[in-house]
Amino acid sequence: xxxxxxxxxxxxxxxxxxxxxxxxxxxxxxxxxxxxxxxxxxxxxxxxxxxxxxxxxxxxxxxxxxxxxxxxxxxxxxxxxxxxxxxxxxxxxxxxxxxxxxxxxxxxxxxxxxxxxxxxxxxxxxxxxxxxxxxxxxxxxxxxxxxxxxxxxxxxxxxxxxxxxxxxxxxxxxxxxxxxxxxxxxxxxxxxxxxxxxxxxxxxxxxxxxxxxxxxxxxxxxxxxxxxxxxxxxxxxxx
Amino acid sequence: xxxxxxxxxxxxxxxxxxxxxxxxxxxxxxxxxxxxxxxxxxxxxxxxxxxxxxxxxxxxxxxxxxxxxxxxxxxxxxxxxxxxxxxxxxxxxxxxxxxxxxxxxxxxxxxxxxxxxxxxxxxxxxxxxxxxxxxxxxxxxxxxxxxxxxxxxxxxxxxxxxxxxxxxxxxxxxxxxxxxx
Numbered sequence: 466x467x468x469x470x471x472x473x474x475x476x477x478x479x480x481x482x483x484x485x486x487x488x489x490x491x492x493x494x495x496x497x498x499x500x501x502x503x504x505x506x507x508x509x510x511x512x513x514x515x516x517x518x519x520x521x522x523x524x525x526x527x528x529x530x531x532x533x534x535x536x537x538x539x540x541x542x543x544x545x546x547x548x549x550x551x552x553x554x555x556x557x558x559x560x561x562x563x564x565x566x567x568x569x570x571x572x573x574x575x576x577x578x579x580x581x582x583x584x585x586x587x588x589x590x591x592x593x594x595x596x597x598x599x600x601x602x603x604x605x606x607x608x609x610x611x612x613x614x615x616x617x618x619x620x621x622x623x624x625x626x627x628x629x630x631x632x633x634x635x636x637x638x639x640x641x642x643x644x645x646x647x648x649x650x651x652x653x654x655x656x657x658x659x660x661x662x663x664x665x666x667x668x669x670x671x672x673x674x675x676x677x678x679x680x681x682x683x684x685x686x687x688x689x690x691x692x693x694x695x696x697x698x699x700x701x702x703x704x
Numbered sequence: 705x706x707x708x709x710x711x712x713x714x715x716x717x718x719x720x721x722x723x724x725x726x727x728x729x730x731x732x733x734x735x736x737x738x739x740x741x742x743x744x745x746x747x748x749x750x751x752x753x754x755x756x757x758x759x760x761x762x763x764x765x766x767x768x769x770x771x772x773x774x775x776x777x778x779x780x781x782x783x784x785x786x787x788x789x790x791x792x793x794x795x796x797x798x799x800x801x802x803x804x805x806x807x808x809x810x811x812x813x814x815x816x817x818x819x820x821x822x823x824x825x826x827x828x829x830x831x832x833x834x835x836x837x838x839x840x841x842x843x844x845x846x847x848x849x850x851x852x853x854x855x856x857x858x859x860x861x862x863x864x865x866x867x868x869x870x871x872x873x874x875x876x877x878x879x880x881x882x883x884x885x
Contacts, residue, residue, distance in 0.1 A: 679754040
């Protein structure tokens with residue numbers, strides 16, 4: 466019998482730690498709780514942890530240092546817990562190998578969705594583009610084999626770069642992808658200008674979204690990046 | 705509420721540095737969408753209609769602060785409308801003199817005439833409506849104005865002839881001949 470996934474919660478504020486642990490336990494995850502980064506790093510090496518929820522404002526070590534320490538030897542999914550106004554910190558955490566973040570205040574549903582997405586990423590592994598089944602969310606479908614995007618069955622005409630943006634976001638649906646990552650992947654390392662991405666995104670939204678001002682498919686994470694809406698999952702419970 | 709206090713901290717630390725805010729070039733439609741999403745998250749029953757954007761409007765801004773202004777305006781509309789089924793409309797357009805104009809309208813009871821001249825000055829302790837003081841809303845609008853001014857913009861509030869409140873924020877568009885940070 467396979468045991469339920471083990472989540473390590475690293476958070477110094479007891480109220481928030483209890484809250485996180487309660488949500489996870491109620492959804493049949495096993496939970497280990499830590500209030501310091503040092504103890505968490507020590508325990509991570511001796512336990513088979515499936516996911517780490519890491520608050521960045523820890524009393525003993527900077528959360529980003531904890532992240533670095535874990536990433537030196539482990540690829541365990543890490544979700545960072547952060548406050549809304551700390552958008553630079555989020556970008557920094559994602560750059561250093563965090564899988565995603567949740568912004569305080571967050572709902573139970575939001576937290577659980579992030580956890581499931583991060584775990585799935587680990588389970589799924591890379592899949593070649595040609596072998597990937599079509600991505601379907603709402604009325605939009607991306608056919609990776611034909612490299613076609615349709616909206617209610619109608620072909621959507623995208624530029625090659627617009628298609629690449631959709632490709633990256635849909636392959637990571639549910640996860641935030643930073644502006645920097647998209648810029649680097651599509652325009653290379655020397656484009657220091659965010660605007661080209663803003664313009665492309667505005668065009669994509671005008672082609673895909675019913676109301677580009679109130680998007681349903683590509684959501685903005687202000688100051689950080691973009692997140693593609695996830696298709697509904699068949700198995701919403703862990704295990 | 706917690707975010708309001710955080711914004712104060714952020715803007716006050718800016719005030720020491722001559723009110724300078726760290727700006728990046730942002731798409732107004734994205735900031736509006738994110739603010740609307742944040743309000744819907746906290747008030748799932750809210751009916752907010754976003755006017756579909758025309759041209760892409762790019763504005764240099766501290767995006768978290770401007771988002772906070774929009775969240776404040778939307779939440780004010782929800783709380784002060786005097787009715788539960790208030791409809792809010794938010795949209796942005798380009799002005800002829802180089803500004804992005806964001807308008808937030810509602811079909812509520814509007815702003816009391818005697819409050820109008822002091823809309824952006826109300827100190828929480830002097831707040832006219834007791835219920836609002838406890839929620840820190842009076843504080844909200846004066847912070848909004850501080851934030852908008854720090855961006856070289858303007859913010860105004862009033863009532864629509866057909867009823868309901870309207871708030872208009874204008875922020876300078878990015879200059880055509882310069883590039884983003």
